[in-house]
Amino acid sequence: MRDAVGKALVELGENDKDMVVVTADVARSTRTIWFAERFPERFVNVGIGEQDLVDFAAGLALAGKRPWAAAFAMFMMRAWEQIRNTIDRMKLDVKLLATHSGFSDHGDGASHQSLEDIALMRVLHNMIVVVPADALEAYKAVIHLHEQVRGPAYLRIGRDYSPRITELETPFILGQANVLEDGEDVTLIGAGPILYHVLEAARILRERGIRAAVIDMHTIKPIDRSTVVKYAQKTGFVVTVEEHYPRGGLGGAVAEVLVEEYPTRMLLIGARGYGHSARSVEDLYRAHGLTAESIAKRVEEWLRGAKR
Numbered sequence: 001m002r003d004a005v006g007k008a009l010v011e012l013g014e015n016d017k018d019m020v021v022v023t024a025d026v027a028r029s030t031r032t033i034w035f036a037e038r039f040p041e042r043f044v045n046v047g048i049g050e051q052d053l054v055d056f057a058a059g060l061a062l063a064g065k066r067p068w069a070a071a072f073a074m075f076m077m078r079a080w081e082q083i084r085n086t087i088d089r090m091k092l093d094v095k096l097l098a099t100h101s102g103f104s105d106h107g108d109g110a111s112h113q114s115l116e117d118i119a120l121m122r123v124l125h126n127m128i129v130v131v132p133a134d135a136l137e138a139y140k141a142v143i144h145l146h147e148q149v150r151g152p153a154y155l156r157i158g159r160d161y162s163p164r165i166t167e168l169e170t171p172f173i174l175g176q177a178n179v180l181e182d183g184e185d186v187t188l189i190g191a192g193p194i195l196y197h198v199l200e201a202a203r204i205l206r207e208r209g210i211r212a213a214v215i216d217m218h219t220i221k222p223i224d225r226s227t228v229v230k231y232a233q234k235t236g237f238v239v240t241v242e243e244h245y246p247r248g249g250l251g252g253a254v255a256e257v258l259v260e261e262y263p264t265r266m267l268l269i270g271a272r273g274y275g276h277s278a279r280s281v282e283d284l285y286r287a288h289g290l291t292a293e294s295i296a297k298r299v300e301e302w303l304r305g306a307k308r
Contacts, residue, residue: 001099001132001134001135001138001157001158001159001160001162001193002029002030002031002099002157002159002160003031003135004135004136004138004139004142005030005031005097005099005138005139005142005155005157006030006031006032006033006034006035007031007034007139008138008139008142008143009021009031009032009034009035009068009142010034010035010038010039011143012142012143012146012147013035013038013039013042016066016146017042018064018065018066019042019065019066019067019068019146020042020043020044020060020065020066020067020068021035021036021039021042021043021044021067021068021070022043022044022045022046022053022056022057022060022067022068022069022070023043023044023045023046023053023069023070023071024045024046024047024048024049024050024052024053024070024071024075025045025046025047025048026070026071026072026099027043027045027070029072029099029100030070030071030072030097030099032068032070032097044056050071050075050076050078050079051078051079051081051082053069053071053079054069054079054082054083054086054087054094054096055082055086056069057069057087057094058082058086058087058090058092058094060094061087061092061093061094062090062092066093066146067093067094067095068094068095068096068097068146069094069095069096069097070097070098070099071097071098071099072098072099072100072105072112072114073098073099073100073101073102073114073117073156074100074101074105074111074112074113074114074117076096076098076114076117077114077116077117077120080120083096083121083124083127083152084124087127087152088124088125088126088127088152089125089126091126091151091152092151092152093150093151093152094152095145095146095149095152095153095155096121096152096153096154096155097142097155097157098114098117098154098155098156098157099157099158099159100112100114100158100159101114101117101156101157101158101192101243102114102115102158102192102193102194102243102244102271103115103243103271103275103278103281103284103285103288104158104159104160104161104193104243104281105159106275106277106278106279106280106281106283106284107277107278107279108277109275109276109277110274110275110276110277113274113275113284115243115244115245115270115271115274115275116244116245116248117154117156117244118131118156118220118242118244118248118249118250119244119245119247119248119249119252120248121154121156121221122220122221122248122249122252122253123248124152126151126152127152127153127154127221128145128149128151128152128153128154128174128219128221128222129153129154129156129219129220129221130145130153130154130155130156130174130218130219130220131156131191131192131217131218131219131220131250132155132156132157132192132218133165133166133190133191133192133193133195133196133216133218134162134163134164134165134166134193134195134196135162135164136164136166136167136168136170137165137166137170137172137216137218138155138157138162140172141155141172141218142155144172144173144174145174148174149174156192158192158193158243158281161193161280161281161282162193163193163196165180165193165195165196165199165216166178166216172218174219174222175219175222175223175224176219176224176227177189177215177216177217177218177219177224177227177228178215178216178218179213179214179215179216179227179231180195180199180214180215180216181199181202181212181213181214182213183202183211183212183213183214183235184211184213184234184235185205185210185211185212185235185237185303186205186210186211186212186213186235186237186238186239186299186303187212187213187215187231187232187234187235187237187238187239188201188202188212188213188214188215188239188240188241188295188299189214189215189217189228189238189239189240189241189250189254190214190215190216190217190240190241190242190250191216191217191218191220191242191250192242192243193243193281194241194242194243194285194290195214195216195241197241197285197290197291197292197295198214198241198292198295199214200292201241201292201293201295201296201299202214202296203292204292204293204296205296205299205300208296208300210299210300210303212299213231213234213235215227215228215231217250217254220249220250220253221253223253223254223257225257225261228254228257228258229257229258229261229262232258232262232264233262236264236265237264237265237266237267237303237306238254238258238264238265238266238267239266239267239268239269239299239302240254240255240266240267240268240269240270241269241270241290241295242269242270242271243270243271243290244270244271245270245271246268246269246270249270250270251266251268251269251270252268254266255268265306267298267299267302269289269290269295269298270288270290271288271290272288272289273288275287275288
């Protein structure tokens, strides 16, 4: 994901002389170093100071530039007040690139694992929130957000773990979910790399006689309300799975739609608490019940109880 985003930023920089990339001393980790090497005059490292990062980017936007501000997701949240009072309140054209989200920074422990950022960004009135499923979708999201969106946006990606989910021809349309698998018994909605495990869980469920639809909800805000309602009506049961707390995250966003438009039985699967230092992302998925087998088991047991 980081590589895909870094390449997309360089490509955009070739054609947009007003594009500026700003980072908080994590250029190599976020792959914005590639932009710095190609366009040193349009790259700024503010040092370890995310509040400065956000306010500097806001100033660039007010001056007519088109900045991308990059930092680890967890530490980007240090600047939430600045994001709210400058970028979002004034609806500035600043794109926030948040890397190492969820459990992806597995080796550095809970202090670096961001499980609250979707909720914090989603609550802001003007902020778009995008969570790509894999490297291809991340690349497409960067291009789309820069070329098609004038205003604030939050792009959440992981570190390295990024199993292939989408294809070159898979569309990326902001606010329009992609249905990856169709089904009639239950709807599984995911976002980010965890979607790979959701797809595997759907295959396990199919072997057990349960036909699950799988939806890639890459845009958390604005959420695709029509697809959520359509599949709630079709299957009668909706499950959300995310590398984040369900409270305020994808689960909360889907629940808000359904409580207003089509109340439906829901199961919200996500982080069970803070993470810890681990050897791999998969170790943390196992600890939090986010493997394909764990997801399938929970869905099967929940459906069995819900239908009694």
